[in-house]
Amino acid sequence: MAVTSERTLLSTHPEQPEGLLGPAAIRELAQQLGLRPTKTLGQNFLHDANTIRRIVRTAGLRPDDVVLEVGPGLGSLTLGLLPATARVLAVEIDPRLADLLPRTVADRRPDVADRLTVVTADALRIQELPGPSPTALVANLPYNVAVPVLLHLLELLPTLDRALILVQAEVAERLAAPPGGSAYGVPSVKAAWYGEVRRAGSVGRKVFWPEPNVDSGLVALVRRPPPPGDRVATFAVVDAAFAMRRKSLRAALARWAGSPAAAEARLRAAGIDPALRGEQLSVTDFARLAATDPVET
Structure with a gap:
C-alpha cells in the first residue's frame, strides 16, 4: 500500500488526528468481524484516545525500543x-483479531505500518x-x-527491561504491594523477583x-538483577x-x-523469626530461605 500524506490520513479518520480508534470505530470494526467480546478471552477494548496517549507517555519508550x-x-x-x-510485536490469541490488525494499521497509520509484526498465539x-x-x-x-502472562514473559525474555501493564485495579494493587500489607502476596513477591514494581495510575471503566x-490500574516494572538464589526454589x-x-x-x-x-530450623538458619507470617518477608528473605540446607529428620 502506498504511503498516504498526513492530510489524507486526517481527512480519512477525522475523529482522531493520530489515527487512534474512538468508540464508533471500535464498534464498527467489531461489527465487521461479527465479534462479540468474550469474558473467556478478557476482551475489553480501549477506546479513549487520552488514555492511550497517557499509557504511551507513561511507558517512557525510546525510539529504538522493540515493544x-x-x-492488542x-x-x-x-x-x-x-x-x-522502532517496532511493535503484537501477540494476539484470537485469529480474527490477529488477521484484522495489520489491515487496521495500514489503513490508519500507513506511515508506520511496517513497524508492526503480529503473532497469532497464546x-x-x-x-x-x-x-x-x-x-x-x-x-x-x-x-x-x-x-x-507477566511472569512468563519476564522469565522467557530477559531483554525486557521495562513493563507497563494495564490490569484490574485489585491485581495492580497486589502486584505493587510492599511487604507487610494485606495486599502483599504471591504476585507481589514473584513480580519483585524481576524488578522494582510500582503503581503508575488508575484507569476508570468507561474507557473500555x-x-x-x-476499575483498572497501571503497573510499571523496571527490571533489576534478581536476588541471589534459585528462582524455582x-x-x-x-x-x-x-x-x-x-x-x-x-x-x-x-x-x-x-x-x-x-521448617523452624531452616527459618532460623536464614535469620528469620519462625513466628512471622509470609506477608512480612521480602523476596530477598524468601530467596535466602530457599537456599538454606534441608534438615534431615
Whole structure:
C-alpha cells in the first residue's frame, strides 16, 4: 500500500488526528468481524484516545525500543505505540483479531505500518518470538491471565527491561504491594523477583468497550538483577508460605520443609523469626530461605 500524506490520513479518520480508534470505530470494526467480546478471552477494548496517549507517555519508550504488546485486540493501543518506537510485536490469541490488525494499521497509520509484526498465539504458551528481542512490554492484559502472562514473559525474555501493564485495579494493587500489607502476596513477591514494581495510575471503566464491572490500574516494572538464589526454589517457598497465610511460617512451611521442626530450623538458619507470617518477608528473605540446607529428620 502506498504511503498516504498526513492530510489524507486526517481527512480519512477525522475523529482522531493520530489515527487512534474512538468508540464508533471500535464498534464498527467489531461489527465487521461479527465479534462479540468474550469474558473467556478478557476482551475489553480501549477506546479513549487520552488514555492511550497517557499509557504511551507513561511507558517512557525510546525510539529504538522493540515493544511487546499482548492482546492488542482491535488495535487501539497498537496505533498509539507504533509512532513512538522502532517496532511493535503484537501477540494476539484470537485469529480474527490477529488477521484484522495489520489491515487496521495500514489503513490508519500507513506511515508506520511496517513497524508492526503480529503473532497469532497464546502468550502463556509462547517459547520464542520472531525478529529482534523485545525491550519493553506495554499491554492491556486480559484480567483473567494478567499475572501468569507477566511472569512468563519476564522469565522467557530477559531483554525486557521495562513493563507497563494495564490490569484490574485489585491485581495492580497486589502486584505493587510492599511487604507487610494485606495486599502483599504471591504476585507481589514473584513480580519483585524481576524488578522494582510500582503503581503508575488508575484507569476508570468507561474507557473500555464493553465496560467492565471493575476499575483498572497501571503497573510499571523496571527490571533489576534478581536476588541471589534459585528462582524455582524461591517460588516454591513463596507458594507454600502463602498457601496458609494466616499461619506462622513455622506452620505454613512444615510440608515444604518436611516437618514443623525442620521448617523452624531452616527459618532460623536464614535469620528469620519462625513466628512471622509470609506477608512480612521480602523476596530477598524468601530467596535466602530457599537456599538454606534441608534438615534431615
